[in-house]
Amino acid sequence: MRWVGVTDTNNRVVWINAQNVAYVQDFQTYRAIHFVGSKDNYFQAKETADDLAMMLRPPA
Numbered sequence: 001m002r003w004v005g006v007t008d009t010n011n012r013v014v015w016i017n018a019q020n021v022a023y024v025q026d027f028q029t030y031r032a033i034h035f036v037g038s039k040d041n042y043f044q045a046k047e048t049a050d051d052l053a054m055m056l057r058p059p060a
Contacts, residue, residue, distance in 0.1 A: 004055040006033070009044040018056045024049055 005013045009030050016033060025032040030044040031052060045052065 006045045006047055006052070006055070009046060014043055014045075016056070021056060024052055 003015045003017045005015055007013055014033075016035075020036050022034045022036045024045075025034065025042075026049050031047060031049055032042045033045050033052070034042040047055070
């Protein structure tokens with residue numbers, strides 16, 4: 001399993017992987033990454049949705 005460090009809008013790095021991300025919401029200024037098993041647990045990422053999808057894709 002590959003963990004990826006993602007920078008949030010406060011410049012904190014949060015480590016995510018494909019198993020713990022439930023879905024990503026796309027807003028104009030940030031992406032909200034929601035985690036599996038928790039309704040209100042999310043953070044605002046600076047990366048684009050395409051970047052996040054690339055980072056979460058399992059290595060070929």
